[in-house]
Amino acid sequence: MRALLRRHSVLPGFGIALGFTVLYLSLVVLVPLSAAFQKTFTLSWDAFVADVTAPRVLASLQLSFGAALAAALLNAVFGLLVAWVLVRYPFHGRRLVDALVDLPFALPTAVAGIALTAVYAPNGWIGKPLADLFGVKVAFTPLGVLVALAFIGLPFVVRTVQPVLEDLERELEEAAQSLGATRAQTFVRVILPTVAPALLTGFALAFARAVGEYGSVIFIAGNMPMVSEIAPLMIVTKLEQYDVAGATAIAVVMLVASFALLLAVNGLQWWSRRYAEARS
Amino acid sequence: MSRPNFRFLLAALAALAATAALGDVTLLNVSYDPTRELYAEFNKAFAAQWEKDHHEKLTIRQSHGGSGKQARSVIDGLEADVVTLALGYDIDALADRAKLLPADWQARLPHNSAPYTSTIVFVVRRGNPKGIRDWDDLVKPGVSVIVSNPKTSGGARWAYLAAWGQALNASGRNEAAARDYIAKLYRNVPVLDSGARGSTVTFAERGVGDVLLSWENEAWLAQREFGGGKLEVVVPSSSILAEPTVAVVDKVVDKRRTRAAAEAYLKALYTPESQELVARHYYRPVDAQVLAKHAKDFAPLKLFTLAQVSGDWRATQKKHFDDGGVFDQVYQPGKR
Numbered sequence: 001m002r003a004l005l006r007r008h009s010v011l012p013g014f015g016i017a018l019g020f021t022v023l024y025l026s027l028v029v030l031v032p033l034s035a036a037f038q039k040t041f042t043l044s045w046d047a048f049v050a051d052v053t054a055p056r057v058l059a060s061l062q063l064s065f066g067a068a069l070a071a072a073l074l075n076a077v078f079g080l081l082v083a084w085v086l087v088r089y090p091f092h093g094r095r096l097v098d099a100l101v102d103l104p105f106a107l108p109t110a111v112a113g114i115a116l117t118a119v120y121a122p123n124g125w126i127g128k129p130l131a132d133l134f135g136v137k138v139a140f141t142p143l144g145v146l147v148a149l150a151f152i153g154l155p156f157v158v159r160t161v162q163p164v165l166e167d168l169e170r171e172l173e174e175a176a177q178s179l180g181a182t183r184a185q186t187f188v189r190v191i192l193p194t195v196a197p198a199l200l201t202g203f204a205l206a207f208a209r210a211v212g213e214y215g216s217v218i219f220i221a222g223n224m225p226m227v228s229e230i231a232p233l234m235i236v237t238k239l240e241q242y243d244v245a246g247a248t249a250i251a252v253v254m255l256v257a258s259f260a261l262l263l264a265v266n267g268l269q270w271w272s273r274r275y276a277e278a279r280s
Numbered sequence: 281m282s283r284p285n286f287r288f289l290l291a292a293l294a295a296l297a298a299t300a301a302l303g304d305v306t307l308l309n310v311s312y313d314p315t316r317e318l319y320a321e322f323n324k325a326f327a328a329q330w331e332k333d334h335h336e337k338l339t340i341r342q343s344h345g346g347s348g349k350q351a352r353s354v355i356d357g358l359e360a361d362v363v364t365l366a367l368g369y370d371i372d373a374l375a376d377r378a379k380l381l382p383a384d385w386q387a388r389l390p391h392n393s394a395p396y397t398s399t400i401v402f403v404v405r406r407g408n409p410k411g412i413r414d415w416d417d418l419v420k421p422g423v424s425v426i427v428s429n430p431k432t433s434g435g436a437r438w439a440y441l442a443a444w445g446q447a448l449n450a451s452g453r454n455e456a457a458a459r460d461y462i463a464k465l466y467r468n469v470p471v472l473d474s475g476a477r478g479s480t481v482t483f484a485e486r487g488v489g490d491v492l493l494s495w496e497n498e499a500w501l502a503q504r505e506f507g508g509g510k511l512e513v514v515v516p517s518s519s520i521l522a523e524p525t526v527a528v529v530d531k532v533v534d535k536r537r538t539r540a541a542a543e544a545y546l547k548a549l550y551t552p553e554s555q556e557l558v559a560r561h562y563y564r565p566v567d568a569q570v571l572a573k574h575a576k577d578f579a580p581l582k583l584f585t586l587a588q589v590s591g592d593w594r595a596t597q598k599k600h601f602d603d604g605g606v607f608d609q610v611y612q613p614g615k616r
Binding site: 054055056114117118121122123124139140218219222223224225226233236237238239240241242243246 | 348349352355373377429431432469470471472473474478481482485486487488597601602603608611612
């Protein structure tokens with residue numbers, strides 16, 4: 001401890017700050033999580049495997065992670081576009097649009113779910129023309145899950161990318177152009193490397209939020225076994241049977257998978273930042 | 281804030297808490313969703329009566345939510361003096377898992393501890409375009425049925441058991457035929473909401489499906505609320521006698537010394553006045569006289585009980601709704 005203190009004590013208060021950090025993290029994150037793990041350990045290994053490899057559970061995990069990844073990718077593309085428009089083009093009502101982006105943060109998820117379902121239902125504003133013209137059903141299908149997850153994930157991407165875009169120096173783009181780069185080249189080789197770390201963070205946040213989302217999805221998904229049941233619903237279903245251990249088994253699988261994915265994204269981010277630094 | 285002030289505030293708070301603890305009896309009634317309006321009215325009447333008879337103030341607090349969720353809260357330590365839940369199974373869970381009351385709780389009050397009953401009926405769209413009259417019409421190809429998920433909703437379990445029971449009776453108690461009926465029925469279901477109210481909204485507001493399986497009280501409510509004559513109630517020839525059950529939670533009332541009030545509270549549900557109240561909220565009264573008086577509100581149909589078609593709740597849950605049960609087999613044939 002003394003050695004640690006000495007090395008870090010350019011600023012005073014490292015010991016107490018670290019102490020509080022550890023205490024706070026333990027109370028808020030680690031203790032509840034370890035309770036979930038502990039409950040799972042009441043299951044035998046065979047029971048655990050049987051619980052998490054049941055076909056319905058596998059189908060729901062596949063849907064939850066698949067839809068969350070797809071929604072986060074979608075948001076990475078369109079969120080970047082939204083952030084770009086908000087930063088680069090002055091137009092009337094920009095502030096309003098800027099505030100609108102935060103709405104999915106503020107809205108209770110159940111309200112979001114009910115609103116999205118109303119709009120995308122076969123008799124809704126968007127759902128009806130989609131069904132009549134293209135025969136595409138959104139609400140009560142896996143597509144509905146994707147729509148809900150895209151909705152709640154958007155602000156994560158926009159809000160992480162926006163400040164980086166604001167700091168982006170126009171001179172760099174002008175220099176690129178005066179050196180004969182095409183627009184596409186400027187975007188891919190100048191803008192993207194700078195934005196990439198923030199974009200990855202936004203992507204990871206949107207993904208993490210989407211995997212665990214329950215409130216909004218439950219209204220629009222239709223919840224058909226093997227087709228449109230999300231993993232959090234399987235957890236609720238198990239709890240409804242008073243099978244707490246079975247519920248935490250699924251939770252633990254989701255936690256571990258999410259953690260591994262987030263770790264991978266962090267690694268990618270670290271690598272992309274190094275790459276960007278090496279080039280500048 | 282200066283220090284003496286703060287101390288004064290603390291003392292005042294403590295005094296307030298002390299008087300509240302001394303003078304009052306409080307009861308917590310943990311119930312399920314659709315009983316909100318019923319108990320709001322009943323509590324007011326009972327508290328007034330209690331104050332008159334015992335000269336002490338009685339405060340009754342209510343908690344509402346999905347029946348299974350409510351039972352879990354009580355198991356986890358929510359101090360409910362009485363529970364009034366949608367299914368006996370949820371109160372069985374309190375007895376089996378947390379030993380909060382004896383296993384034979386259901387024999388302690390008249391009518392299987394169900395002071396009011398209900399049943400499962402159909403709701404269709406105006407003019408009944410698909411001509412749905414009875415259970416057989418639900419499994420015809422091209423009919424889309426809306427019902428909630430029996431694994432997460434108490435009401436949906438009654439709906440499932442109504443379907444199961446009538447198929448069993450219609451086929452001369454042939455279980456294979458009943459399984460076949462259940463499989464056909466749930467293959468006609470495009471959306472499984474997690475709760476009964478969600479299904480009503482999907483059907484009435486989203487315009488999905490041709491027929492909704494619903495609590496009788498919820499059906500009349502939907503017809504009234506989503507007015508404009510857009511919905512019609514169809515009463516099938518037979519259905520299940522759904523018995524939402526009530527019980528005093530022994531461990532809690534003994535600890536809080538509220539047994540007298542809690543027991544009186546549940547007994548009062550059976551008085552003719554309360555039964556009138558029950559009927560006004562579209563629940564079927566168990567008092568024969570009150571039921572006869574309201575006969576025009578409750579369509580006649582052949583009612584069978586859970587015991588007649590599936591035994592008790594513990595066996596029913598295991599056979600039909602637990603993982604790998606009859607309901608799961610509809611969606612994953614041959615598994616487990």
